[in-house]
Amino acid sequence: MSTSLPVRLIEKQRWLEPIADQLQPTIAAALDDDGSIGPTYANILHGTWLGHPLHAVLTDVPIGSWTAAAVFDLLEQASGSMAMARKADAAIVFGLVGATAAAVTGLADWSKVGRDRPRRIGLAHGLLNIAATACYVTSLCLRRVHSRRAGRQFAMAGFMISNLSAYLGGHLVYGERIGVDHTAGFSPPEDFFPVLAESELSDNELRRVDAGGMPVLVVRRGMRIYAIAEMCSHRGGPLSEGKLQGTLVQCPWHGSCFSLESGKVVNGPAVHPQPVLEVRVREGQIEVRSKR
Numbered sequence: 001m002s003t004s005l006p007v008r009l010i011e012k013q014r015w016l017e018p019i020a021d022q023l024q025p026t027i028a029a030a031l032d033d034d035g036s037i038g039p040t041y042a043n044i045l046h047g048t049w050l051g052h053p054l055h056a057v058l059t060d061v062p063i064g065s066w067t068a069a070a071v072f073d074l075l076e077q078a079s080g081s082m083a084m085a086r087k088a089d090a091a092i093v094f095g096l097v098g099a100t101a102a103a104v105t106g107l108a109d110w111s112k113v114g115r116d117r118p119r120r121i122g123l124a125h126g127l128l129n130i131a132a133t134a135c136y137v138t139s140l141c142l143r144r145v146h147s148r149r150a151g152r153q154f155a156m157a158g159f160m161i162s163n164l165s166a167y168l169g170g171h172l173v174y175g176e177r178i179g180v181d182h183t184a185g186f187s188p189p190e191d192f193f194p195v196l197a198e199s200e201l202s203d204n205e206l207r208r209v210d211a212g213g214m215p216v217l218v219v220r221r222g223m224r225i226y227a228i229a230e231m232c233s234h235r236g237g238p239l240s241e242g243k244l245q246g247t248l249v250q251c252p253w254h255g256s257c258f259s260l261e262s263g264k265v266v267n268g269p270a271v272h273p274q275p276v277l278e279v280r281v282r283e284g285q286i287e288v289r290s291k292r
């Protein structure tokens, strides 16, 4: 993958790894079933209830507010208008509230990205956001003691840092595919396609089969056979290596739970459902096709 200069620089920052090693499992444990936060709040933070990563929604608040603050600051500087000054201050406060919410949701998502490449970029993204937030808090304090010029300078520094951080956030989504639906390219056969002899599928077995080049998970529970996309929508984990809990399957990588009946996400970090396939048995063969 070709990468930009900021990303290449971050990849060289090995000092980030020990911080990530300490922080990531601590947050992940707090979000787990028996953790201090627990899965209900974890699902709220991930955006499982929304069907979309909540962090991506909230990041627009500080970016938009601080962009507005930069414009109001420039207008205040040019005109000396106190109305513009008040608007700039209010936009900074609004941005700080949004940044706090975005930080909490971002930490929850980051705790479940695994230990590979995006983890270091995600940590750098978070540290830059802390730096930007510190600049804006300092800016507000300076404005309160009537050092408006210095306050505007700190705000501009925060604005530049937050934009660099936003660039990394964009890279995590578009470059590293964090937060996207990893089943988006899943296109099973339109017509019924034989995948396995019925006699070869044991009860409660998680079996990966191939349906015209698409990996599919088939599971028999008594008289019923279920079929859903085998690659987890969160980051592509192999659901056939996960755990079966009744009619739920749990991903082995970061613990997302999906309903075999509907594909619905029961527990995150996944937010996108698993595609469900139609199943029938003909002449001793299990056949699947895309749901109509």
Ligand code: FES
Pocket: 232, 233, 234, 235, 236, 237, 251, 252, 253, 254, 255, 256, 268, 269, 270
């Ligand atoms: S890949 Fe992360 S929960 Fe499945």
